[in-house]
Amino acid sequence: MVDTQVLTDRLKDFVYKKFPLAKKQGVKNSDPLLDSGIIDSLGILDLVTFIEKEFGVHVSDEELLPENFQTLDALAAFIQQKGSNGAC
Amino acid sequence: MLQVRAVDFDADKPQLLEILQRNLPDLPHAQRFDWIYRRNAAGPAWAWFVVDSASKKAVAAASVFSRAIWIDNTVKLCGQVGDFAVDAPYRSLGPALILQKATFQPVDEGQLVFCYDCPPHDRGMSTFRRLGMEPNTEIHRYTRLLRLEKWLGKKSGSSAVAAIGGAAANPLLRVASSGPRSKAADGKYELNYFEDRFGEEFSLLDKQVPSTDTIRSRRGAENLNWRYRDDPLHQYQVITARRNGALEAFIILLKSDDEVYVVDLFGSDLDKSGPALIDAAAYHQRKQKIQAFHAFSPPGTPMSATLEKAGFRQREASARVVAYTKPGSETNLLLRRDTLKWSFTRADLMV
Numbered sequence: 001m002v003d004t005q006v007l008t009d010r011l012k013d014f015v016y017k018k019f020p021l022a023k024k025q026g027v028k029n030s031d032p033l034l035d036s037g038i039i040d041s042l043g044i045l046d047l048v049t050f051i052e053k054e055f056g057v058h059v060s061d062e063e064l065l066p067e068n069f070q071t072l073d074a075l076a077a078f079i080q081q082k083g084s085n086g087a088c
Numbered sequence: 089m090l091q092v093r094a095v096d097f098d099a100d101k102p103q104l105l106e107i108l109q110r111n112l113p114d115l116p117h118a119q120r121f122d123w124i125y126r127r128n129a130a131g132p133a134w135a136w137f138v139v140d141s142a143s144k145k146a147v148a149a150a151s152v153f154s155r156a157i158w159i160d161n162t163v164k165l166c167g168q169v170g171d172f173a174v175d176a177p178y179r180s181l182g183p184a185l186i187l188q189k190a191t192f193q194p195v196d197e198g199q200l201v202f203c204y205d206c207p208p209h210d211r212g213m214s215t216f217r218r219l220g221m222e223p224n225t226e227i228h229r230y231t232r233l234l235r236l237e238k239w240l241g242k243k244s245g246s247s248a249v250a251a252i253g254g255a256a257a258n259p260l261l262r263v264a265s266s267g268p269r270s271k272a273a274d275g276k277y278e279l280n281y282f283e284d285r286f287g288e289e290f291s292l293l294d295k296q297v298p299s300t301d302t303i304r305s306r307r308g309a310e311n312l313n314w315r316y317r318d319d320p321l322h323q324y325q326v327i328t329a330r331r332n333g334a335l336e337a338f339i340i341l342l343k344s345d346d347e348v349y350v351v352d353l354f355g356s357d358l359d360k361s362g363p364a365l366i367d368a369a370a371y372h373q374r375k376q377k378i379q380a381f382h383a384f385s386p387p388g389t390p391m392s393a394t395l396e397k398a399g400f401r402q403r404e405a406s407a408r409v410v411a412y413t414k415p416g417s418e419t420n421l422l423l424r425r426d427t428l429k430w431s432f433t434r435a436d437l438m439v
Contacts, residue, residue: 064182
C-alpha cells in the first residue's frame with residue numbers, strides 16, 4: 001500500500017502538470033477540484049486514466065462520484081480504499 | 089447516494105426550471121418550457137433528474153426532445169438530447185454518465201429509433217468517450233462574407249482602417265458574389281419573403297424531396313410551424329423559391345446582431361434553388377449592414393456543396409453528432425452504412 005502522503009503528492013504532481021488552472025491557483029489537499037472548475041468532466045477522464053495506470057486500480061462508472069473526486073484528500077482516500085481491496 | 093428518476097412535467101416543472109436556469113443561464117427557460125417540452129409537433133419531451141438522496145434535491149438534469157426525421161425514405165421518430173445540466177460540485181462524470189444512459193431509455197424501449205447529442209466542444213464528448221462512442225458525423229460552420237468592415241477590423245485592429253477599406257472592398261465583394269450564382273439560378277425562380285404559417289404545400293415538398301441514403305429532418309407544415317412560427321424566443325425570416333407558383337425550396341434565416349444564420353435550406357434541385365435563395369437573402373441583408381452569413385452542414389454532403397456553390401467557405405467544426413441506437417436494431421445497421429449522409433442544418437443542432 002502506498003503511503004497517503006506519497007499518494008497525494010503524486011496526484012498533486014499530475015494535477016499541476018495536466019490542469020493549468022491548478023498550477024496558476026495552487027491547490028491544497030482539501031481544496032475543491034470540481035466546483036472551482038480546476039477539473040472538468042474531460043479532466044476526470046484524464047485523471048481516471050492516470051489513477052488506473054499509476055496505481056493499478058480499476059475505476060467503474062459507478063465510482064465516478066463527487067465524493068471520490070472532490071478533493072485531493074478524497075481522491076487519495078478513494079485510491080487507498082481500492083488498494084485495500086487488492087490493488088496499489 | 090445518487091439516483092436517477094424521470095421528471096414529471098407538472099409536479100417537477102419548478103425544480104427543472106431552477107436547475108436549468110442555474111446551469112444554463114443564457115436561455116430564459118420558463119419562457120420556452122411549454123413550447124419545447126409539451127407542444128412539440130413531433131411529441132412531448134422526456135427528462136430525467138439525478139437526485140442526491142442525502143439532500144433529496146435534483147443536482148443534474150437532461151432531456152430528450154422528439155424529432156420527426158426521414159431516414160432512408162421512411163419517416164421515423166428520433167430524439168435530440170439537450171438541456172443537459174449538472175451542478176458544479178457534481179461534475180465528476182458519474183452523474184453525467186447516469187443521465188446520458190437515461191437518455192438512451194426511449195431508444196431501448198422502442199419509442200425512438202435513435203437519439204443524438206451534438207457536443208459543441210471536446211468537453212461535451214467526455215461521457216461518450218467513457219461509453220466508447222464515437223461521433224457519427226461532424227458539423228462544420230460555413231461562412232459567406234457580405235461586407236468587409238468587420239473582417240478588415242479584425243485583421244487590421246483598427247475600425248477606421250476597416251471603414252475605409254470596407255467602403256472600397258464591399259462593391260468588389262458584391263461583384264464577386266453575384267455573377268456565376270445568378271446564372272446558376274437561371275433567373276427562373278420567384279423569390280419572396282414568406283410570412284404566413286406554413287401550409288400543405290410545405291408538407292408536400294417535404295414528401296417530394298427524396299431522402300435515399302440520407303438522414304434529414306421532416307419538414308411538414310406542423311413541424312415548421314412549431315419550430316419557426318411558435319418559437320417564443322426567436323423571430324425567423326423565410327424566403328421561398330417558386331416556379332410557376334409552385335413551391336420548390338425555402339430558406340430560414342435568423343438574425344443575430346450584424347450576422348445572419350442560415351437555420352435551414354431545403355427543397356428540390358437545391359444545387360440551383362439553394363444559391364438563388366442565398367443570393368436573394370444576401371441582396372436584402374447586405375442593405376441592412378449584415379456582415380456575414382453563417383450556415384452549418386457536415387462536409388461532403390449535397391448541402392455543403394450547395395453552400396460552397398453559393399459562395400460559402402468551410403470553417404471550423406462546430407459540433408459533432410453522436411447517435412445512440414439499440415444494439416442489433418435495423419437503425420443500428422443503417423447508421424453504420426458508409427454511404428449514409430447526415431443532411432443536418434443549424435435547425436437540427438438547436439434545442
